[in-house]
Amino acid sequence: MSLVALSAATLFFTQPAQAQEWKYTRTISIPPPYAPVFADTTPSGDVVVTTFNNRAEGETDLPVILIHQPLSANPGFYVVCRNRFPAMRGYSGLAVGNDGTFYVSADTGDNASSWIRKFKQNGQLDPAFGNNGEVRPGLRVLGLDVVGDKLITTFAFGRLAVMDRNTARLTGPVQGTNETALIRDVIVNPATQMIYGVAKGAAWVWTGGTLDNPGSYQLRRLSQDIMPEPRAGEGIFFDPVTGSAVIPFAKTKTLLTINAAGAVTPSAITGTTEDVRSIADAVLLTDGKTMFITDSTAANNGRCGIHVMARQSVDAAMDTSSAPDESLTSIAAVTTATAVGVTAPPPTATPTAMAAIPWVRDVRAGFAKARAENKPIMLYARSEKSDRCATLEQSVLPSADVAAALAGYVPIYFDVLSDTKLSQELGIFRVPNIAVYTPGGERKGVVQGRFEKQDLLNLLTK
Structure with a gap:
């Protein structure tokens, strides 16, 4: 496939600032006018991000952007696929399979029109998935993850669903609603098969089940709310090195690391004031030491960016x-x-x-x-x-x-x-x-x- 290259983007470097678990190193500018939100990696180590229509009115085609060779001095930017969204809406989830296929979801704010779509590596819809590449579950879709042959998502609100990633058939019953858990994104620990979610800056976790038997999962709160209301674009990531959930918290420009006991360790994301605006999601790169954090609000230079964080406590091994x-x-x-x-x-x-x-x-x-x-x-x-x-x-x-x-x-x-x-x-x-x-x-x-x-x-x- 020949990907469509975006206009060249320059790297914008700032002075690093001390953090705890993680340390800010620089910001990568995204070609305007795109605002990155959710992030994942491909099997070859590239980074993929979704975008958001932050215009006050009018529909637009939003790209899913692939960042090729993200650890290089001059990463490349390509469009994987495009989907149309109304004003102040965008993708509500992103996942990349181990075969390089892409899953994206849309929360339109309306049960009937929200969807999940699967794209092949060539950017075309996969007709074997759902109805010619699309599933409309009749509920708002919030968050996606892929583990093996399973696609994991939540429906509004707090309703866990596990389906076959190739066909979109449900593996088991959809979990009952939990109106107190306004979960916006999900991530799975593939070893324990615990499923983490984020809502109002708090971490939630499903335990007691497996992806083959999702009906046994039970949802519980892992940490306390730190926002009065949920925010579109709240992301969560699982760090396999520490065994912790990681939440970028936009209000204080902080990366929150939350362990299995619910203890929270903050790490400041401290570029210059105009750099760090509205952080959304995080993804770990293939070196295990570098994290990308998306920022969906443009800085003074008119570009949104991805903030690069370096792990501070790296084992010599x-x-x-x-x-x-x-x-x-x-x-x-x-x-x-x-x-x-x-x-x-x-x-x-x-x-x-x-x-x-x-x-x-x-x-x-x-x-x-x-x-x-x-x-x-x-x-x-x-x-x-x-x-x-x-x-x-x-x-x-x-x-x-x-x-x-x-x-x-x-x-x-x-x-x-x-x-x-x-x-x-x-x-x-x-x-x-x-x-x-x-x-x-x-x-x-x-x-x-x-x-x-x-x-x-x-x-x-x-």
Whole structure:
């Protein structure tokens, strides 16, 4: 597909300011007149953002914009698709599948006309999805996420829906309404299958169910409201490194990190005063250390922007500067990629030396098996392109003491090239990566990059 390039945008740099979990580094200007709102990443590591019609009157065609090579000094801007919106309306959700397909939703303010649409990598509607690429559920649609073959959304208000991402058929019953939970966006932790939502600056969470059995989910509040009313464009993101929900809070220009206990840690987004106006959504890039935050109100230069934040507490094990073959960013870049997605390679065979280990080669099936059998999980994430992985597979993983330590685990074998998006969602930014999870999907520990066999044994036996 030949994408339509937007006019060239220049980078606007400002002085960094100190934050807590995250530190502001710069702002990327978006070509006018577009206002970015929701954000996601593609399997190849590009960033996709939706836009908003902030005109007081009149309809307009709003693009979904792809930012190609977002970590480069001069990222490219392309239009993925366009959809028509009335004044003061725009997309209410965005999700990108692991095959590079795009899902967008519209909350028109009217039950009958709100919709979800699926676009192929070539920017055309997918006719197999719903009714020729579109679903009109008869309810307002607020927020989207994709995990594997499931599309997750909420209907107004607080009504959780899980559907087949290919056909739009519901997986289970739509959860009942909760008029106190005016949720505007959703995000899933793919390991625990907990689903987070945001409303009035507060985090909510669905627990107790799975994406295959959504009828068992129960909704509860995770943090307190910090706004009197919900705001269009409120976004939420799950940070797999810290296991926390992240909410950009527009009023105080702050990034709120909320852990499972509901404790809130703020990080200031402090560019110059004219830079940071009305932040909306956040997305983590493939390096695991850089976050993009959309801002839907134009600065004094007439352009809206995306604020770039750097993680401050980076584990040394995540540093791949001396070993680029171990970096997810490098691995994702060498896949068979277009500007809007990738074609995943066929699964690689398990190395002969490790054949005795009863590997589960499907990540989601492995987590489901562990949940059903109440066993902990050992997830081995690797790549053919990493020399360190090859060494590990020949001399460490097949050893008798490692095999003994694995007794009682569900061992999962995961080639990150088969699903780079899932790698990112699980917090795998460097290979080899071996993580231990509880049967419920909570990560308890990880070794990655350059580690010794004893480090692995300590992880498996503690």
